[in-house]
Amino acid sequence: NAGVTQTPKFQVLKTGQSMTLQCAQDMNHEYMSWYRQDPGMGLRLIHYSVGAGITDQGEVPNGYNVSRSTTEDFPLRLLSAAPSQTSVYFCASSYSWGGETQYFGPGTRLLVL
Amino acid sequence: RKEVEQDPGPFNVPEGATVAFNCTYSNSASQSFFWYRQDCRKEPKLLMSVYSSGNEDGRFTAQLNRASQYISLLIRDSKLSDSATYLCVVVPRNTPLVFGKGTRLSVIA
Numbered sequence: 685n686a687g688v689t690q691t692p693k694f695q696v697l698k699t700g701q702s703m704t705l706q707c708a709q710d711m712n713h714e715y716m717s718w719y720r721q722d723p724g725m726g727l728r729l730i731h732y733s734v735g736a737g738i739t740d741q742g743e744v745p746n747g748y749n750v751s752r753s754t755t756e757d758f759p760l761r762l763l764s765a766a767p768s769q770t771s772v773y774f775c776a777s778s779y780s781w782g783g784e785t786q787y788f789g790p791g792t793r794l795l796v797l
Numbered sequence: 798r799k800e801v802e803q804d805p806g807p808f809n810v811p812e813g814a815t816v817a818f819n820c821t822y823s824n825s826a827s828q829s830f831f832w833y834r835q836d837c838r839k840e841p842k843l844l845m846s847v848y849s850s851g852n853e854d855g856r857f858t859a860q861l862n863r864a865s866q867y868i869s870l871l872i873r874d875s876k877l878s879d880s881a882t883y884l885c886v887v888v889p890r891n892t893p894l895v896f897g898k899g900t901r902l903s904v905i906a
Contacts, residue, residue, distance in 0.1 A: 717893065724805075726898030727841070727884070742893060774840055781893060786833075786886075788840035 685710050690775050690789035697765040697796045705760040705792050707775030715781040716758040717742070718750065720771040721791075727774065733758055734781055765796045800824060801887050803897040811905055814875045818900045820885030821867045829888035830861055830868050834881045835899065841884055844870075875904045 691706045709716065717732035729742030733752040747769060749761040758777075762769060773792045778784040803820045810816045822830075830847035845852065847859040847868050858871040868887075872879055885897035 719896075724898070727896040729893055732893055785831075785843045786841075786894070788842070790840055 687711065688775055688777055688787050688789035690773075690792050692792060693790065694793045695795070697762075697794065699766060699796060701765050703762050703765065705762070705773055705775075705794075707758045707760065707789060708756050709758075709777040709787070710756065711777065711779075711787065712755060713777035713779050713787070714755070715779070715784070716752065716775065716777045717786075718748070718758070718760045719774045719776065720744065720769075721774060722771050730760065730773075732781070762794075765794075767796045770794060770796045800889075800895045801885055801897040803885050803900045805898060805900060807901040807903050809903045809905055810875055812875055812877060814904075815871065815873045816875055816902065817872075818870045818883055818885075818902075819867050820869070820887075820897050821865075822885075822887045822895075823866070824887065824889045825863075825866060826890045827887045828890055829894075830859075831886040831888075832857075832859055832868075832870050833884040833886055833896075835884055836881050841896075844883070872902075875902075877904050877906060880904045 688709045714735045718730040719727040728744045731750040733739045775789040776786045778786045832844040833841040834844040835841040847861045851860040856873045860869045882899040882901045884899045888894040
């Protein structure tokens with residue numbers, strides 16, 4: 685099993701550009717989520733999904749969209765990048781959302797100029 | 798009061814020392830608790846679950862105090878390889894889990 689994979693590993697964007705961060709898991713996990721991690725702020729939940737076709741907002745959803753058309757994939761879209769979105773983005777998955785081990789991808793480092 | 802609070806550290810300890818971290822949480826209905834470890838520039842990984850009766854995994858001991866709403870992690874005989882950030886995780890009822898901001902540990906030779 686590859687576990688949770690994320691692409692790209694690094695990305696530089698200009699303000700106003702859009703892009704999609706990819707996340708995939710091959711463990712048949714129902715629950716997937718996106719976090720951003722900034723120095724001194726810890727991991728903050730952006731969006732999450734409890735199954736295909738179901739998504740919900742987390743703590744910091746503004747400026748991001750998600751969709752979950754399959755169990756395996758959970759892409760995160762930045763609609764119009766802003767410097768405030770410079771961060772490290774982690775995707776995570778688990779069998780269910782309550783009390784299960786979260787498996788994280790290796791992260792995407794994003795710089796918005 | 799924030800949902801999950803941790804002392805950010807850093808804790809600088811010599812090899813062989815015992816070190817303890819605490820984490821407090823505000824939601825008394827929280828049902829599950831974990832400690833994760835995150836190495837520099839890497840993703841977080843589960844270190845251990847925390848049970849009401851307390852649990853031990855080698856040099857690591859985790860405890861939960863529901864009355865005072867805190868969990869703790871004790872590391873005995875610290876190794877250089879224990880240097881990392883330790884994240885406290887709380888799972889409230891019917892809402893996504895919440896991460897603390899982490900406590901940084903540096904074990905010095």
